[in-house]
Amino acid sequence: MTRIFVAGNSHITALVSSYKAAPPGVEMEFALLNEQQFQPVMQGDASDATLAERVRKARERRGLPRGEGGDASNPTLAFAARVLEAQADLHVSMVGGNDHSILVMLNHSRPFEVVLPEAPDLHVDPEAELLPAGLVSIELERRIAPHLKTLAEYRALVSGRLVHIESPPPVPSEAHIRKYPGVFRSMIEERGVSPALLRYKFWRLHSRLYREACARLGVEFLSVPEKMCDGAGMMIEAAWNPDPTHGNALYGGAVIAQLLREAA
């Protein structure tokens, strides 16, 4: 039996959806950090040597069975309890993953562009304002800082392997995003969806920051499964969730298969 514990935000849903059809011999547990019990996420100090003891005592005091949450009044302990109780063969992070979309999902009234450092030959809209890629990274880093803090705290909680999964690549289809706009409906009507290539570049800059943070923190970085990417590096149509930014169960299944290979 391979036990995998996954903590993260909304991109975790693709895995949850797929897990229903996961192969035998795999046991997965998910901690969805969007839940109220974990909010605000890991603002405590997981490196505190007394934390595990505090969690244990808190659980004993409340008589909670293993794996059903910690102290609901303390989000840090609630998360720490889930992690420490999991006894997983592999710990997995899917924290954050959509902050680039805040900046770039829709057209900006002052259209901008960026040259991707590792792929500088990608098309650049000559009519758009060129932004320094380094400055874009600084702004993205500011936005993902709370997630990186959570990742660091998660790292401090587990002594074994911790893998962070790259967030899914952008959905290239404007038609799909317009068809499933969700809460963005009026904003999309007002501004329009930004070019897929621009969203792709920002996603790559975003991923690069996570990759660098993982290297600093001693966390393994797991890239998007290759077969989930089209020739341009964007999400294949079969993997699109009916919303603007997430992968579906097929996508989640590909990630789980990748995790199983990692855990083997």
Add this chain to the structure above:
Amino acid sequence: MSSPYKSLPGHSFWRRAIESVPPPLVNPAVCAPFSLSPSDAVMTAGSCFAQYIGAMLQATNFNYLVTEPAHPIFQPGQVKAYNYGVFSARYGNVYTARQLRQLLERAYGRFTPRENIWAEADGSFLDPFRPQIQPGGFLSRREFELDRQQHFAAVRRAFESLDVLVFTLGLTEAWVASEDGAVFTICPGTSGGVFDPAKHEFHNFTVSEVVADMCAFIDALRTVNPRAKLILTVSPVPLVATARADTHVLTATTYSKSVLRVAAEMLTQSRPNVAYFPAYEIIMSRAFDAGTYFAADKRNVVRPGVAHVMRVFAEVFTGITASAPPPAPAPVPKPAGDGAYMRKMEELMQVHCDEVALDPG
């Protein structure tokens, strides 16, 4: 008994203009050949001291011209390191008259230096003519090239839309490409690039060279913007170092400032609508009493000195006296797509992710 001095005004006499005047009230700017209205677009360029002038112009509600502003997706605290808003466009410090002349020539495609890009060992690229314009340089050659095109367009817009250019003459010492005379901002090898004595040579500009370069610049500027007026200042900030091994840095500083001061005077005589503003004299006037407008490093100018300069500047060019700031210009439309849009996107993205996470359907 009469003499020509009998009819001179008070500012002509040291005792009345300096000795008996409280140091913070010294005002050597007697008159200006033109005035500034609150709506006049003011561009700044020059050495480090010009940064102070630019900042003070912005803080005191002059119509400070910025043609290469930071994009509103960035935070105000992030953009200064990338030199947005430090000057009217992102050209960085322009220390010499020749640099200013070449900036215009390069922006209009009339001069393309052979040594036009520095490829650094870490894979980044630097602009030899603004090597410190952004931390870490440009992350690809293409980014560098596209950014420079964009920058030159912003420089052209600045030159063509300014009403007044405040240019601070900073240095006479410079490092020049032997091949084509391109003037580097700083010596190659100090903040990027590789110094090569076969390709890079030291040059210390003379009065006649500074005047010739400035005249060429002014003439070129007025071909694209006939209404352009100039206010020249000389930076009081001493040289951080001289390249002349046989000369003390203080002596080299005196030479440099003297040349620039003389050149500025000559320029006011040789071209119309060119004014000299005595920022240098205001800062140095504190040398005559126990106070100083220099910081502990004896180079940089402290805030009260800059404030004194700008108070006099406002008085002589706008007629506004005392410490009241000049009137606000017509409001400049803020670029759309500001913080309210980002806040809305943050909220919607949070809802979007929560909905997908908590109710995947």
